Amino acid sequence: MAFFGPPMQVxxxxxxxxxxxxxxxxxxxxxxxxxxxxxxxxxxxPESEATSVRFEVVGDGQWHEYRVPVSQNRRxxxxxxxxxxxxxxRSGVQVELDWIRLVRRGSDHP
Numbered sequence: 001m002a003f004f005g006p007p008m009q010v011x012x013x014x015x016x017x018x019x020x021x022x023x024x025x026x027x028x029x030x031x032x033x034x035x036x037x038x039x040x041x042x043x044x045x046p047e048s049e050a051t052s053v054r055f056e057v058v059g060d061g062q063w064h065e066y067r068v069p070v071s072q073n074r075r076x077x078x079x080x081x082x083x084x085x086x087x088x089x090r091s092g093v094q095v096e097l098d099w100i101r102l103v104r105r106g107s108d109h110p
Contacts, residue, residue: 012076024057038052040080041081
């Protein structure tokens with residue numbers, strides 16, 4: 001499963017992270033941990049493993065906020081034209097995404 005964001009024109013250098021609020025619930029109701037992956041596309045680079053960051057997620061039926069430090073990847077540069085979120089690797093998981101925000105450099109707030 002993947003969520004594709006709308007087309008955008010964002011200067012990557014202005015933002016240090018992508019924050020999101022998400023709830024994952026397994027079909028059997030059992031808690032789990034997994035990894036999610038945030039991808040981006042630029043004018044020059046397609047979405048790929050190289051233009052992504054993996055982060056740990058918790059599937060316990062509760063809302064969790066995640067901070068994805070995209071600026072730590074050297075390919076987070078130029079103009080970002082789209083984001084894609086793969087919320088987990090497991091099948092049979094209900095995914096609820098409340099919001100996703102770009103966080104400006106030097107700020108804890110979007």
